[in-house]
Amino acid sequence: MSKAQYILVGGFLGAGKTTAILKLAEHLKAQNLRVGLITNDQAGGLVDTARARAANWPVEEIAGGCFCCRFNSLVEASQKLAAKAQPDVFLAEPVGSCTDLVATVAFPLRQMYGADWLIAPFSVVVDPVRAAHVLGLETGTQFSEKVIYIYRKQLEEADIIVINKCDLLDNARRAALHAALAKQFPRAEIFECSARTGTGLDAWFARIASAEIRPHAAMDMDYQLYGQGEALMGWLNALLKVSAPAPFDGNLLLTDLAARLRAQLQNANAEVAHLKMMLSTGADVLAIGSVSLVHNNQKPELTHTLLDPLASGELIVNLRAEATPELLEQVVRRVAAGWLGLKLDVTKLESFRPGQPNPTHRISQPD
Numbered sequence: 001m002s003k004a005q006y007i008l009v010g011g012f013l014g015a016g017k018t019t020a021i022l023k024l025a026e027h028l029k030a031q032n033l034r035v036g037l038i039t040n041d042q043a044g045g046l047v048d049t050a051r052a053r054a055a056n057w058p059v060e061e062i063a064g065g066c067f068c069c070r071f072n073s074l075v076e077a078s079q080k081l082a083a084k085a086q087p088d089v090f091l092a093e094p095v096g097s098c099t100d101l102v103a104t105v106a107f108p109l110r111q112m113y114g115a116d117w118l119i120a121p122f123s124v125v126v127d128p129v130r131a132a133h134v135l136g137l138e139t140g141t142q143f144s145e146k147v148i149y150i151y152r153k154q155l156e157e158a159d160i161i162v163i164n165k166c167d168l169l170d171n172a173r174r175a176a177l178h179a180a181l182a183k184q185f186p187r188a189e190i191f192e193c194s195a196r197t198g199t200g201l202d203a204w205f206a207r208i209a210s211a212e213i214r215p216h217a218a219m220d221m222d223y224q225l226y227g228q229g230e231a232l233m234g235w236l237n238a239l240l241k242v243s244a245p246a247p248f249d250g251n252l253l254l255t256d257l258a259a260r261l262r263a264q265l266q267n268a269n270a271e272v273a274h275l276k277m278m279l280s281t282g283a284d285v286l287a288i289g290s291v292s293l294v295h296n297n298q299k300p301e302l303t304h305t306l307l308d309p310l311a312s313g314e315l316i317v318n319l320r321a322e323a324t325p326e327l328l329e330q331v332v333r334r335v336a337a338g339w340l341g342l343k344l345d346v347t348k349l350e351s352f353r354p355g356q357p358n359p360t361h362r363i364s365q366p367d
């Protein structure tokens, strides 16, 4: 029996990793291959896991730390998926604030589990608007320097950089970004695509579907700076119960809530990395509405639409921004309480800063 392909798709918060992974899963299924998905976050209650379940994929969620710090959980989750779904291809999405994943995840997997899994070259997905700001090609809202350190390290370790969301760019902007990435990160092969429309995905998928990561010296990392950068980010995962005297429009609720949260975060000068919210009836996991915002100056986008009005609902909120966790909690509670007509009860809420990354393994010079 041939080895299962193990594909890690990294990239900063909001770059489009989950959207691309779900497209890749469909692409593989069309070739009669079985896939298993692994999602990851610092805490449970993930929109991404709910999205994968809503699309009916076998999925395991690793909460409570990133793949590098919870390497054994990653292996256990993969083995569990192997037992229940026998994937030909694993698709794993690390937390978007993580870096050094080649040395701490890809190389250790290759060294310890190389007999079972073929570890693919490491792909890093990029939001072109965010990248143009970080690389100084365009002006716009920005994270602070230590967060940008992480962003640039993610690109530095990429075997493959995937410029996503090309549907948002004209040719000149796309070419300028491609040239800047090629110049500053010469190790990486660069692909251009739109995970949303599907344009350009085939070439990238063909490149990673059966290839193996090449051993090379891992990049240098300053873990103190990395930890300080991660600690500047606030994280919030919440679950809210929505009730109403009469059926309501869930799509309107999602876009309106996102707009109010964005306004409050903007007022507080908190740079949003990714706000995503998903609303479901709870009873039908396939009927979902979701909204997403990846820059302060973007309009919240409805990415899944509910077809029918809801009598009640469950709302998952995942918010990552450069702000204190206290501010994120305040903003979410204030917006939930200030709603007219509907009742939004916060049933669960975790807000925190990611802890200092402390990888289980680090292989800087693989054999």
Ligand SMILES: Nc1nc2c(ncn2[C@@H]2O[C@H](COP(=O)(O)OP(=O)(O)OP(=O)(O)O)[C@@H](O)[C@H]2O)c(=O)[nH]1
Binding pocket: 011, 012, 013, 014, 015, 016, 017, 018, 019, 020, 048, 095, 096, 164, 165, 166, 167, 168, 193, 194, 195, 196, 197, 274, 276, 291, 292, 293, 294, 301, 303
């Ligand atoms: N215009 C456009 N939007 C896209 C594309 N791919 C993803 N998006 C949008 O970008 C936002 C973030 O996408 P996700 O797939 O959730 O990003 P992610 O990298 O998984 O985010 P995190 O898990 O929070 O790190 C969503 O609103 C997507 O619909 C694309 O090709 N074009």
Ligand SMILES: [Mg+2]
Binding pocket: 017, 018, 019, 048, 093
């Ligand atoms: Mg995601």
